[in-house]
Structure formats: C-alpha cells, structure tokens
Amino acid sequence: MKGILTSIFILLYTAEIFVSGTTTCCPNDYLSFLGSCYHFGRNPYSFVESEHYCQQHGGHLVHINNAMENDYLKDHVTFMKVGYTWWIGLTDELVEGHFMWRDDDSIVTYSDWDNDQPNGGPEDCVGFYNKGEGNGFRWHDLDCGNRGFYPICESSQTEPEVIVGK
Numbered sequence: 687m688k689g690i691l692t693s694i695f696i697l698l699y700t701a702e703i704f705v706s707g708t709t710t711c712c713p714n715d716y717l718s719f720l721g722s723c724y725h726f727g728r729n730p731y732s733f734v735e736s737e738h739y740c741q742q743h744g745g746h747l748v749h750i751n752n753a754m755e756n757d758y759l760k761d762h763v764t765f766m767k768v769g770y771t772w773w774i775g776l777t778d779e780l781v782e783g784h785f786m787w788r789d790d791d792s793i794v795t796y797s798d799w800d801n802d803q804p805n806g807g808p809e810d811c812v813g814f815y816n817k818g819e820g821n822g823f824r825w826h827d828l829d830c831g832n833r834g835f836y837p838i839c840e841s842s843q844t845e846p847e848v849i850v851g852k
Contacts, residue, residue, distance in 0.1 A: 711844045713744040718843065719758050724748065726766060727837035733811040733830040736773040736837035737788060745841035746789040747775030756798050759838060760823045763814060771828065771835040776812035778804070779830070785812065789840075800824035814838075 712723030725743055727736065733747075740746050750756050763772050775788040783806065785794045800815065804827035811830035814823035828835070 713841055715743070716745070716839075716841055717762070720754070721843060722755070723841040723843055724759065724762070725837075725839040725841070726762065726768075726772075727839065728768070730769065730834045730836055731773075732833045733773055733777070733828075733835075735833070736835070737775070739837050740839035743839055743841075745839040747773055748838040748840040749775050749787045749789050749792075750796060750798075752796050753798075756796070760798075760814060763823055763838070764816075769834075769836045770816045770818070771826075771832075772814040772823070772838050773835050774812055774814065774825070774838060775840075776825075777810055777830070778827070779810040782806060782810075798825045800826055803827060 712718045713725070716723035716725045718724075723745070725740070725745060727739055731739055737747050748759065750759065759772075759774075763769075776785050776794060777788060778785045780786065783804070785797075785804070786792065787794065800817070800821070803825060804812075806827070809827040809829050811828055812825055813828050813835050815826040815828070816823045
C-alpha cells in the first residue's frame with residue numbers, strides 16, 4: 687500500500703511540474719502538493735498555539751478546499767505515524783455550528799466529518815482524528831485548549847528565484 691501511495695505522490699508531483707512548466711518553491715520543511723505548501727509539526731500544541739506555530743513558520747493552519755487535498759493530507763499523516771490528532775484551521779468559536787476557516791473567515795464548503803461529528807458543545811476547533819477503528823483520519827470538533835494535537839500548516843508557493851549571470 688505504501689508503494690502505491692508513494693507512486694501516486696510522485697505521479698501528481700510530476701503532473702504538477704508538467705502542467706505549470708516549473709518546479710514549485712515552498713518554505714523550508716514544507717512539502718509541495720498541487721499549488722500549496724504543507725508543513726507537518728513535530729510537537730503537539732493547543733489550537734491557538736498551533737496557529738501561532740504555523741505563523742512562525744511562514745503559514746497558517748491548513749485550509750482544506752476539496753477531497754483531493756483532504757486525501758493527500760490524511761495519507762501523509764497516516765504515513766507519518768506521529769499522532770492520532772492533527773489540527774486544521776477550522777473553527778466555530780464565533781457561532782456554534784457555523785464553521786469558518788481561520789485564514790480568510792470563509793464558510794466551510796467541503797467537509798469530511800466522521801459519523802457523529804460535529805457534536806457541538808465546548809468543542810469549537812477541528813482536527814483530523816483517528817479513532818483507531820479502521821476508518822482512518824476524519825474531521826472531529828475538539829476542545830481548542832487540548833495541547834496534545836499536532837499542527838498542519840499551509841503556505842503559498844513562491845516563484846523560483848531566477849539568477850541571471852553576467
């Protein structure tokens with residue numbers, strides 16, 4: 687299975703280079719995937735601490751736009767085998783049940799909620815959570831103050847610097 691996932695990642699990266707005609711530039715310790723850059727934190731933090739961590743590393747908690755991006759991120763955290771929960775940049779802190787992305791205050795249009803989620807109450811921040819029941823990582827609303835979860839950061843790609851010699 688890992689070999690298949692690796693082959694898919696290589697194929698998508700190659701397709702991105704072919705379509706764009708260039709390699710992409712991401713900040714240090716970020717991975718490139720279809721026009722965005724992703725960094726997977728190595729230490730657990732609360733939701734607010736995770737957003738701050740991402741800002742210190744040139745990004746923000748990830749904003750997931752579609753199933754392809756979601757699947758890429760889920761596959762990567764599954765492959766990493768670091769933690770059971772990863773923060774994403776979605777919250778309903780302002781209005782219960784009204785989930786918005788932290789980076790641009792937009793309303794969620796794509797979601798991958800687990801079966802019984804979101805379940806409301808004091809759980810206002812969202813993360814990938816793996817219950818260990820074979821269903822992999824799915825979205826859960828969680829207590830924002832929980833300091834045991836890892837950040838997934840996203841940053842924009844930059845154009846490669848062109849150096850012109852004399």
